[in-house]
Amino acid sequence: MALAGLFLLLFLPVHLVINLMLLKSDPDPFNTAAHFMATFPLVKIVEIVLIAAILIHICYGIYLQIMNWLSRPAGYAVRNKSETAFFSRFMIWTGASVLTFLVLHFFNFYFIRLGLVEGNAEDFYSVAHDLFSIPAYNYIYLTCFMLLGLHLFHAFSSAFQTLGLNHRIWTPVVNVLAWIYAIGIPAGFAFISISLWLFR
Numbered sequence: 001m002a003l004a005g006l007f008l009l010l011f012l013p014v015h016l017v018i019n020l021m022l023l024k025s026d027p028d029p030f031n032t033a034a035h036f037m038a039t040f041p042l043v044k045i046v047e048i049v050l051i052a053a054i055l056i057h058i059c060y061g062i063y064l065q066i067m068n069w070l071s072r073p074a075g076y077a078v079r080n081k082s083e084t085a086f087f088s089r090f091m092i093w094t095g096a097s098v099l100t101f102l103v104l105h106f107f108n109f110y111f112i113r114l115g116l117v118e119g120n121a122e123d124f125y126s127v128a129h130d131l132f133s134i135p136a137y138n139y140i141y142l143t144c145f146m147l148l149g150l151h152l153f154h155a156f157s158s159a160f161q162t163l164g165l166n167h168r169i170w171t172p173v174v175n176v177l178a179w180i181y182a183i184g185i186p187a188g189f190a191f192i193s194i195s196l197w198l199f200r
């Protein structure tokens with residue numbers, strides 16, 4: 001589950017950087033990048049791994065949460081006070097909100113490419129610009145980005161823990177990096193959404 005999550009943590013900055021091209025007034029750079037991502041064979045393999053990683057991550061997350069509930073139905077009388085543990089309690093719910101977001105997001109974009117939803121897969125630039133001109137989508141996407149941030153904070157910290165990089169000196173550094181990642185990535189996506197909505 002952690003490996004699948006790590007893969008997803010690496011995917012998001014790449015996705016964000018490509019999406020920043022939506023801010024250009026010229027649609028070509030973004031559409032060329034999207035076309036390359038959709039057709040280059042190596043990227044296609046990465047995409048299959050990505051979808052598999054998402055599915056493994058979700059299924060295993062649900063399984064772990066159910067086992068967790070079954071093993072301790074009464075809960076602890078005194079909770080662990082660490083910052084990471086605080087966020088870990090909500091992982092199943094923030095994860096569920098990310099999953100809900102992904103279903104909507106796939107209907108908005110990915111399913112167009114797969115031919116499951118109507119739209120021009122060669123012009124995702126216009127698809128995105130049209131989508132973010134609708135206020136309701138901005139409200140939904142911006143709310144999801146905030147919940148994604150909560151999910152990413154714990155995800156980032158626990159990924160390092162899984163790699164065995166828990167250390168008296170390094171753990172506080174990892175926690176700072178987790179904050180930067182968990183705020184920076186959703187803020188970057190929010191910046192795109194708000195820019196296309198209000199400033200284009």
Ligand code: HEM
Pocket residue numbers: 015019022034035037038047050098105109110113124128148189190192193
């Ligand atoms: C402003 C925000 C975002 C925009 C404009 C955006 C745009 C897009 C577009 C255009 C595609 C289709 C690419 C293609 O099929 O060629 C796509 C796919 C995808 N997006 Fe996003 N996205 C955003 C945020 C997110 C976030 C926050 C996540 C994860 C939580 C995410 C996860 C995915 C995944 C998993 C795919 C399918 C894999 C792929 O095609 O690369 N996206 N997105």
